[in-house]
Structures are given as C-alpha cells and as structure tokens.
Amino acid sequence: MISNLEYYKVFYYTAKCGSVTGAAALLSISQPAVSQSIRQLEKNLGVTLFGRASRGVKLTAEGELLYSYVAKGYEQIEIGVEKVRQMRNLELGEVRIGASDMTLKFYLLPFLEKFHERYPDIKVFVTNGPTPETLKALGEGRIDFGVVSTPFEAPDNIKAMPVREIEDVFVAGRRFLPYKNRMLDFKELEKLPMIFLENNTSSRSYMDEFLRENGVVLQPEFELATSDMIVQFALRSLGIGCVVREFAGEALESGLLFELRFNKMIPKRSFCVVQSRKAVMPAAAEKLLEIMQYRENGPKK
Numbered sequence: 001m002i003s004n005l006e007y008y009k010v011f012y013y014t015a016k017c018g019s020v021t022g023a024a025a026l027l028s029i030s031q032p033a034v035s036q037s038i039r040q041l042e043k044n045l046g047v048t049l050f051g052r053a054s055r056g057v058k059l060t061a062e063g064e065l066l067y068s069y070v071a072k073g074y075e076q077i078e079i080g081v082e083k084v085r086q087m088r089n090l091e092l093g094e095v096r097i098g099a100s101d102m103t104l105k106f107y108l109l110p111f112l113e114k115f116h117e118r119y120p121d122i123k124v125f126v127t128n129g130p131t132p133e134t135l136k137a138l139g140e141g142r143i144d145f146g147v148v149s150t151p152f153e154a155p156d157n158i159k160a161m162p163v164r165e166i167e168d169v170f171v172a173g174r175r176f177l178p179y180k181n182r183m184l185d186f187k188e189l190e191k192l193p194m195i196f197l198e199n200n201t202s203s204r205s206y207m208d209e210f211l212r213e214n215g216v217v218l219q220p221e222f223e224l225a226t227s228d229m230i231v232q233f234a235l236r237s238l239g240i241g242c243v244v245r246e247f248a249g250e251a252l253e254s255g256l257l258f259e260l261r262f263n264k265m266i267p268k269r270s271f272c273v274v275q276s277r278k279a280v281m282p283a284a285a286e287k288l289l290e291i292m293q294y295r296e297n298g299p300k301k
Contacts, residue, residue: 010037011049012074015067019056093284094123098134098146101226102203106246107164107271108147111292118291122284131202138274144285146274149202149244151209157277162270163292168207170260171248175237180258186216193239194220195230203227206269207242214264231257
C-alpha cells in the first residue's frame with residue numbers, strides 16, 4: 001500500500017530534474033525537505049533510489065524501474081489537470097440537451113448558433129423527444145438541461161423556468177374555405193376531419209384537456225409525430241391541423257392556410273427550461289444557459 005504520495009511526487013521531480021536543487025525549486029520547498037522525502041521513501045521501499053553523479057543525482061536500477069511507472073502516473077495527472085483547465089476555459093467539453101422539434105426550432109436554435117460561434121470546440125448533443133421523454137432523461141442524468149413546453153408535472157427535484165409564450169391554433173386549407181372568417185364553436189370540430197400530434201406529447205395533452213373542458217371529444221383522423229407534418233397534411237386539405245402558430249407561420253402569411261376563429265380564446269402556453277436541482281452543471285452547459293437567460297431577460301445589472 002502506498003504510504004505517502006508526497007514522497008513519490010518529490011521522487012518524480014528529483015529524477016526528472018536530475019538534482020535535489022532542481023526539484024526543490026520546482027516544488028517550492030527546501031533542499032533538506034527533498035532529501036528527507038527521498039530518504040523516507042527509500043526506507044519504506046528498502047532500496048536505494050539515487051546515487052551521486054558529477055552533477056546532481058542519478059537513478060539506480062531500482063530507481064529507474066520505479067520512475068518508469070511513477071512518471072506515467074504524474075504525466076497522466078498533468079494531462080488531466082490541463083484537460084480540466086480547458087474545460088473551465090471552455091476550450092473543451094460538451095453540453096447535453098433535451099428538446100422537442102418545436103422547442104429546438106422556435107427557441108433553442110438561435111442560442112446554439114451563438115454558443116457555437118463563441119465556443120467552437122464544445123460538443124453539443126441534442127436528444128430529440130417530446131416533453132415526457134425530456135423530463136425522464138433529465139431525471140436519469142442523461143442530459144444537462146431540457147427545453148420543454150407546458151403543461152407538464154415536474155418532480156420536486158426539477159426546477160422549471162418559463163422563457164417564452166406560445167399559442168396553439170387550428171389551421172386549414174382551401175377545402176375548408178367555407179369556415180374562413182366564421183366565428184366557430186369548438187363543438188363544430190367534432191364534425192370535421194382533424195390532424196393532431198401523437199398522444200405522447202405535452203401539446204396533445206394540453207389540447208385534449210382544453211377541449212374536454214369545453215365539452216368536446218375528438219377522434220383525429222390523423223395522428224402524426226411532428227408539427228411540420230401536420231402543416232403538410234393541412235396544406236393538402238386532409239383535415240384541420242392543430243399546431244403551435246409558429247409552425248404554420250409561412251403558410252398563413254402566404255395564404256395557403258388560414259386560421260380558424262373561435263368564440264373562446266385558447267389559453268397560451270410556455271416553453272420552459274428545466275434543470276435538476278441536485279446535479280452539478282458542467283461549465284459549458286452553464287455558459288449556454290447564461291447566454292439564453294441574457295437574451296431572454298436582457299443584460300444583467
């Protein structure tokens with residue numbers, strides 16, 4: 001069993017410098033302290049590690065053998081210290097993020113672009129999935145933080161910060177022009193072909209719950225994995241699409257789709273940044289969050 005690692009450190013630098021004087025200067029200790037450490041290590045091992053040389057000291061055969069192993073250890077330590085320094089200075093590292101197609105496209109992407117411009121050597125891994133999957137990945141420590149959309153139930157060990165409002169809309173193509181500019185009741189949706197996201201998303205859960213509260217239960221003709229596909233289906237007049245407004249923005253502006261109007265407002269939701277209350281955030285992830293919060297909240301006073 002190794003009794004005192006400090007002895008091996010002194011041994012390493014003495015052998016590397018070839019002199020007690022050089023080791024003392026590098027370690028900022030006295031020459032007698034270096035000599036005492038070497039004598040104690042030799043006593044512990046029961047061998048002589050250094051012999052006198054014309055200038056300084058020279059390793060014995062036993063010393064050469066020990067140095068071949070000790071040097072590897074200290075060189076690896078030095079590499080490790082340098083890697084930590086690089087991580088601290090954001091010259092090395094990685095960020096692991098959980099995000100859906102929606103939160104990535106309409107919130108996170110500009111921040112990732114800015115972050116990459118500043119810190120090109122940091123690797124960014126984005127785990128793509130709906131809100132429930134992102135929360136699970138965060139709880140299991142597989143991501144550093146996530147960007148999700150409400151509604152969701154966050155465990156006590158996860159904190160959530162709203163960062164942007166979003167609005168759900170119903171959009172339609174030319175087949176449904178008779179409904180344009182009409183004030184509708186949500187109950188009328190039960191008579192129309194509907195295009196929704198799949199059941200495992202917070203967006204679908206939110207809209208299902210809102211419609212139930214208004215006495216409406218829908219059985220969508222199409223359930224799709226992404227909002228982009230909902231827009232594509234709506235453009236082909238396959239049904240009434242339910243999406244966050246930004247996804248249909250270009251099609252609405254061009255007139256290829258129109259937004260249905262209702263006699264009751266759909267409450268807005270939010271994008272939220274979610275973090276673990278227990279996990280230690282890597283320096284790179286902290287910096288990305290700092291950039292994101294700066295953009296949302298303005299310069300810190």
